[in-house]
Amino acid sequence: MSLTPTTVVHADLASFVSFGEALTDMIRVDQGHWRSRSGGSPWNVAIAMSRLGQLSAFAGGISKDLFGQAIWQASADASLDLRFIQQFAKSPLVAYVHQLDPPAYAFVGDDSADLHFRPHALPAGWRRALRWAHFGSISLTREPLAARLIALAESLKDEGVRISYDPNYRMSMDSRYDRTLERMCRLADVIKVSDEDLRGLFRSRDHHLGLAQISAWNPRAIVMLTLGERGAQLFHPKADLSAAPPPLDHVVDTLGAGDVAMAGLLYSLMNGGTQDPEDHLRWAVAAGAAACAGAGVDGLSAGLVTSLIDQVQVRRAEMA
Numbered sequence: 001m002s003l004t005p006t007t008v009v010h011a012d013l014a015s016f017v018s019f020g021e022a023l024t025d026m027i028r029v030d031q032g033h034w035r036s037r038s039g040g041s042p043w044n045v046a047i048a049m050s051r052l053g054q055l056s057a058f059a060g061g062i063s064k065d066l067f068g069q070a071i072w073q074a075s076a077d078a079s080l081d082l083r084f085i086q087q088f089a090k091s092p093l094v095a096y097v098h099q100l101d102p103p104a105y106a107f108v109g110d111d112s113a114d115l116h117f118r119p120h121a122l123p124a125g126w127r128r129a130l131r132w133a134h135f136g137s138i139s140l141t142r143e144p145l146a147a148r149l150i151a152l153a154e155s156l157k158d159e160g161v162r163i164s165y166d167p168n169y170r171m172s173m174d175s176r177y178d179r180t181l182e183r184m185c186r187l188a189d190v191i192k193v194s195d196e197d198l199r200g201l202f203r204s205r206d207h208h209l210g211l212a213q214i215s216a217w218n219p220r221a222i223v224m225l226t227l228g229e230r231g232a233q234l235f236h237p238k239a240d241l242s243a244a245p246p247p248l249d250h251v252v253d254t255l256g257a258g259d260v261a262m263a264g265l266l267y268s269l270m271n272g273g274t275q276d277p278e279d280h281l282r283w284a285v286a287a288g289a290a291a292c293a294g295a296g297v298d299g300l301s302a303g304l305v306t307s308l309i310d311q312v313q314v315r316r317a318e319m320a
Contacts, residue, residue: 048263246311261288
């Protein structure tokens with residue numbers, strides 16, 4: 001890996017690192033037309049955290065071709081700590097998004113660059129600087145990467161690092177994923193799931209069954225349940241809460257909104273001290289709304305989110 005002349009090298013190592021995959025989304029616009037966009041749930045979370053003002057890094061492998069270079073440049077533009085990105089002369093990981101509402105994906109990436117990520121090659125001293133590590137998505141289904149990341153999450157937890165987890169359900173997460181799901185839920189401090197995630201992960205039409213199982217595995221975890229246009233619920237040791245998103249004149253794009261909501265929650269938890277769980281949920285829902293309004297991950301800012309926070313109404317949760 002080499003740094004380009006325009007690379008910004010941070011004086012300090014990142015205190016927040018999101019581990020997993022960065023990929024290229026090929027989004028179907030209409031019959032026969034597609035557009036590409038850099039993405040991947042863990043990468044989106046890292047970008048959103050940086051846009052909100054947290055010293056942030058994405059740790060993963062990307063290709064050296066034009067797709068990988070686009071991810072590298074977008075990471076640099078978002079002021080990520082680029083020392084955590086590893087580039088390999090391997091094929092890119094690509095997600096074909098053939099349907100947006102709800103999103104439907106097909107992934108292509110045999111022996112692709114993401115699988116060659118090596119935690120031992122991260123910059124010296126990175127563990128001492130780390131306060132929070134995020135994991136999830138298809139990286140935890142793709143061997144040999146998955147085994148490395150799970151072992152890393154467990155070792156970081158043992159060192160006192162806080163862990164967040166977003167399974168981000170995809171079709172490859174069948175019964176073979178059950179053990180990983182349980183392991184990650186048991187060690188995570190914060191878990192984010194959608195109602196669709198729960199139905200897929202637990203193979204049940206009733207997403208409440210999945211919520212109950214996660215609670216049984218880890219009753220101390222903070223769990224955020226995202227419900228699309230209906231907002232989100234937060235199950236916190238201090239309170240169970242529900243919030244509706246602020247009214248938006250126009251929803252431009254919902255792709256990645258869940259990742260941005262996760263970043264809003266994590267940013268608030270990392271920087272909000274002992275503030276009430278209501279404030280953490282407001283941050284999450286306002287961030288997701290900001291993404292849907294057209295800002296996406298790239299146009300996100302703390303100022304934009306705070307302008308929407310007062311419009312988020314929080315109440316005691318009623319089971320959705």
